[in-house]
Amino acid sequence: MNAVFSGPFVTKCKEEFSNSDDKRIQRWSSYVKGPANRQQFLATALEWVSRNIDAKDKVSAYMSAHRRDEDISEIRTYFNTVIDWVDSKFDDVYDEMQGLNWGELYERFHSLPLNHTVLSQKVRELMHDDFVGNHRGVFEYVLGGCQDTKLLNVRLFDKPTMRKVYQQQTDKAKAEGVSNCPYCAIGHDQNARRIWKLDEMDADHVTAWSKIDKT
Numbered sequence: 001m002n003a004v005f006s007g008p009f010v011t012k013c014k015e016e017f018s019n020s021d022d023k024r025i026q027r028w029s030s031y032v033k034g035p036a037n038r039q040q041f042l043a044t045a046l047e048w049v050s051r052n053i054d055a056k057d058k059v060s061a062y063m064s065a066h067r068r069d070e071d072i073s074e075i076r077t078y079f080n081t082v083i084d085w086v087d088s089k090f091d092d093v094y095d096e097m098q099g100l101n102w103g104e105l106y107e108r109f110h111s112l113p114l115n116h117t118v119l120s121q122k123v124r125e126l127m128h129d130d131f132v133g134n135h136r137g138v139f140e141y142v143l144g145g146c147q148d149t150k151l152l153n154v155r156l157f158d159k160p161t162m163r164k165v166y167q168q169q170t171d172k173a174k175a176e177g178v179s180n181c182p183y184c185a186i187g188h189d190q191n192a193r194r195i196w197k198l199d200e201m202d203a204d205h206v207t208a209w210s211k212i213d214k215t
Contacts, residue, residue: 005063012072017042017079031086033099045079048103082106089143091120094127096136109143122146125182131155166198 020036034040043059050062066074082102090097122142126132133153141151166180173180177193181201184191 005060005067007067009063009066009069009072012070013042013045013075014039016072016076017045027087028083029098030093031083031097031100031102041079044103045075047101048082048106049075049078051103051107078103085110089114089116089119090123090139091116092124094123094135096127097139100136100139105140105143112143114143119143126152163198166201170195 018036018039018041022036025036025041028041032041032044034043046059046062050058053061055061066072085106086097086102119142123138126138126141127135131154132138133155134151137151137153141148144151169182170180173185173195178185179192179194179196181191181194181196184194184196
C-alpha cells in the first residue's frame with residue numbers, strides 16, 4: 001500500500017510511526033499489536049483516523065486523499081488522543097489491552113463522564129474472576145456501563161448455587177448498608193444502596209464466583 005500511495009504523506013508517516021528507536025513505542029505497544037518496523041503502528045493509526053470515511057476501503061480512501069500532504073498533524077493528533085484517552089481511563093495495563101480496537105471504543109465512549117477509579121476497580125475485579133471467560137471483553141464492558149454481559153462470556157451456574165451466593169452477598173450488603181451489586185455499591189447514584197432481587201441480577205452482578213464458599 002505504501003508503494004501505491006508513495007509521496008510526502010507516507011514518508012512523514014513512516015518517520016512518525018515506524019521508527020523502532022522511538023521511545024514512545026513501549027507505551028504504544030501496550031495498546032497496539034505488532035513491531036514498529038513492520039509498520040503496525042502506522043496501519044493502526046490509519047484505521048483509527050479513517051474510520052468515519054464513507055468508503056468501502058476507508059484506509060485507501062484516506063491515503064489517496066492525503067497522498068501529497070506535507071502535514072500529518074491530523075493522523076498524529078488523533079492517534080495520540082486515543083492513546084492518551086485509554087491511559088486516562090485505566091490505572092493498570094493488561095496484556096489483553098493489546099490489539100483492541102481502541103479507536104472505535106474512543107469514538108463510542110470518550111464523551112461519557114467516566115470515572116477512571118471506578119472503571120479500574122471494576123476491571124481488576126473482573127480480570128481476577130476465573131469465571132469470566134473473555135478477559136479481552138472486560139474493557140468494552142466497563143466502558144459501556146456494565147450492560148452487555150455477552151462481552152464477558154460468564155460461566156453459568158445451577159440455580160441452588162446462584163441462590164446461595166445471592167443470599168450471602170445480600171446479607172452482607174444489608175449489614176453494610178450498601179447495594180448487593182458490588183458494582184452499584186461503589187457508584188454514587190441512586191443504586192448505590194439498592195438491594196436487587198436475584199432475577200434482576202446478571203451473573204456479573206454477583207461477587208466473583210471464585211471467591212465464594214459454595215460448599
